[in-house]
Amino acid sequence: MAIDSPKPLDPKKTLDSYRATRGAIRLVEVPPLQYLMVDGAGDPNVAPAFGEAVSALYPVAYTLKFASRRELGIDTVVMPLEGLWHAPDMASFTSRRDKSTWLWTLMIMVPDHVTPEMFADAVRTVQKKSEKKKEPLPALASLRLETLEEGLCAQTLHVGAFDDEGPVLADVHDRFIPEHGLRMRARHHEIYLSDRRRVEPAKLRTILRQPVEPVA
DSSP states (O other), X not given: OOOOOOOOBOGGGTOGGGOOBBTBOEEEEEOOEEEEEEEEESOTTTOHHHHHHHHHHHHHHHHHXXXXXXXXXXXXXXXXXXXXXXXXXXXXXXXXXXXXXXXXXXXXXEOTTOOHHHHHHHHHHHHHXXXXXXXXXXXXXXXXXXXXXXXXXXXXXXXXXXGGOHHHHHHIIIIIHHHTTEEEOSOEEEEEOSOTTTSOGGGOEEEEEEEEEEOO
């Protein structure tokens, strides 16, 4: 009789910072979390660097998952793609939506037990496989492991196309945050709970997060 293997640990089900409700903005305390990160710039729909970043992040994330299960006996799900976003003029996110000016960091959260040594080994493994298959991963060289400390944040759930986020972000930035005696700090953060390759735009689920601090 076969014995079912325990299900992988899923931080989305245990971390409060991965919970959000459509139409409701709330304050949440986000703990320090560790991520695989790649920086880039430009319109994510057309900038080659965006696709290159995604193509480097996922193989390393899965390599770390399998190494953790094999070497440490710890199995976790591969977390969703996330992004930190900024622009010289933040109105490009809410009203003008000028994507050509956007600066971004794409990332995938990895568990605390992932060490710098494990990360380096995973990058080398992925690099060797890409060279063997003659499928270069240019963003792999700039991939890094970093802890992000966001602290107090305002966040909500957006359901729909990415281009329809503007009014929701405007409500967070221009109403909710000032009404609570807060101001924005750090970069706008998005967590992509849906796979855009398999889900129609109208049903995409995205957590929108903005780190905040009290007005002095």
